[in-house]
Amino acid sequence: MNDSLNDSVNGGATRAGEMDVDGRTVPVPADPTESLARALRRAGRTGTHIGCANGDCGACTVLIDGEAFKSCIVPAWRAEQRSVRTIQGLAPVDGDLNRVQQAFRSEDGFQCGFCLAGPVMCLQELVDGDPEPSDDAVRSALAGNLCRCTGYQQILRAARAAVSTGPRPTDRAPAGRADVAPG
Amino acid sequence: MIPHLVRPRSVEELVSTLAGADDPMVVAGGTMLMPRLAQRTCSPATLVALDRLPAAAEIAVGADGAAVVGPLATYSTLLRDPAASPLLARIARGITGGPQIRNQGTVVGAACFANPASDMPAGLVAVGATMHVAGPDGVRDVPAAEFVVGPFRTALGPRDALLSVTVPQARPGGYCKIKRSESSWPLATAAALRRPDGSVRVAVGGALERPVALEIPAGRPVDGVVARELLEAAREREGVAWWADELADDRYRRRIAPVAVLRSVSSLEERA
Numbered sequence: 470m471n472d473s474l475n476d477s478v479n480g481g482a483t484r485a486g487e488m489d490v491d492g493r494t495v496p497v498p499a500d501p502t503e504s505l506a507r508a509l510r511r512a513g514r515t516g517t518h519i520g521c522a523n524g525d526c527g528a529c530t531v532l533i534d535g536e537a538f539k540s541c542i543v544p545a546w547r548a549e550q551r552s553v554r555t556i557q558g559l560a561p562v563d564g565d566l567n568r569v570q571q572a573f574r575s576e577d578g579f580q581c582g583f584c585l586a587g588p589v590m591c592l593q594e595l596v597d598g599d600p601e602p603s604d605d606a607v608r609s610a611l612a613g614n615l616c617r618c619t620g621y622q623q624i625l626r627a628a629r630a631a632v633s634t635g636p637r638p639t640d641r642a643p644a645g646r647a648d649v650a651p652g
Numbered sequence: 653m654i655p656h657l658v659r660p661r662s663v664e665e666l667v668s669t670l671a672g673a674d675d676p677m678v679v680a681g682g683t684m685l686m687p688r689l690a691q692r693t694c695s696p697a698t699l700v701a702l703d704r705l706p707a708a709a710e711i712a713v714g715a716d717g718a719a720v721v722g723p724l725a726t727y728s729t730l731l732r733d734p735a736a737s738p739l740l741a742r743i744a745r746g747i748t749g750g751p752q753i754r755n756q757g758t759v760v761g762a763a764c765f766a767n768p769a770s771d772m773p774a775g776l777v778a779v780g781a782t783m784h785v786a787g788p789d790g791v792r793d794v795p796a797a798e799f800v801v802g803p804f805r806t807a808l809g810p811r812d813a814l815l816s817v818t819v820p821q822a823r824p825g826g827y828c829k830i831k832r833s834e835s836s837w838p839l840a841t842a843a844a845l846r847r848p849d850g851s852v853r854v855a856v857g858g859a860l861e862r863p864v865a866l867e868i869p870a871g872r873p874v875d876g877v878v879a880r881e882l883l884e885a886a887r888e889r890e891g892v893a894w895w896a897d898e899l900a901d902d903r904y905r906r907r908i909a910p911v912a913v914l915r916s917v918s919s920l921e922e923r924a
Contacts, residue, residue, distance in 0.1 A: 501657035501699050502689040523687045525835065530752055536728070539752040542686040544679075546657060547703065591751055612834050613750015 578627025774857025
């Protein structure tokens, strides 16, 4: 699935015309109208879903240098020489889930799962900046996401669990370095 | 056709790019432009990005207290430094679309998009902002009240770009936004700012073809009837029609806009 990702881990540094995606180097597409979401999916990051392609639903949410964006309305060139973290980069494929992921799993925080990157990545941005956010901050962090299963109560329950459990060991992995095969 | 992307690193380069480019279109945060580019409902030959201009993403507060908002300064930038402009920060807090949009949407972009159902253009009128426009003849200043000229239309020419916005020294403001749901564009907004002499300027957004400002003399009590009279007088004087879209017709907006005015003034009193 990740064939189009560069084989080598880039150590965080990218050159002009490149971006860092979950610790690997991905070329910025030549077409300046191509969205970051599309570029990520072509690079195998298909956990980043495209729902509305209009900046409304949030299913394409990623972190760029730690800030949450709806990648369907971000031109891919805006991520040039920046670090993009997708939902697939939160924890190692074969390792433990991180704090937010585990809370969504434990609390059944999703139904069909299509919108999942939205609430999860927004909460990741929140807890990265403030490990013990207020309930208002949690609700505000989730406000830009639509769930067509209408699973909002479960999402909110999972979000509250995520902020109350505190950091897990996997949360200490540096941003963007996860999901990288050893060696 | 795939547009040619140019990301100027100086105002001089920006001006010469715009002057020489074939069919240029300027992009700031891109929240409104990107979907249209991807859908090919707009297809400029040249895309001119403001993100590499010096200090593009910053809000710089000068010795006189005035804040210069750069072309890539977002709603989140306003929220990180609310003292630079408390009223604009208050508007930023309520921007529809969640943290993702607050991280991407810019003050400059919202002003240039000039959506009647948007609140930032009216916020800039309320604070008496000055718009710095780069064009073929250099940089010129346009008062915020003269910047938006109609629905999705501004004072910008085809080879102009909005470089930055200067907001006069910060004062607390009152604000009210009426919308149907968290994910909705506003139906009516009112941003109120009290002057040192006690008079209040209220700029109404979201409800009219473009922002309209009304003045409340110092000491004049305001109720719903007065708010309606002052707003109608200002609207007729400026020849601006009520806005209608799929969210609400013009009659509904006409009824609720005075309510927004009244509530913005009340929230000003709460802060006093």
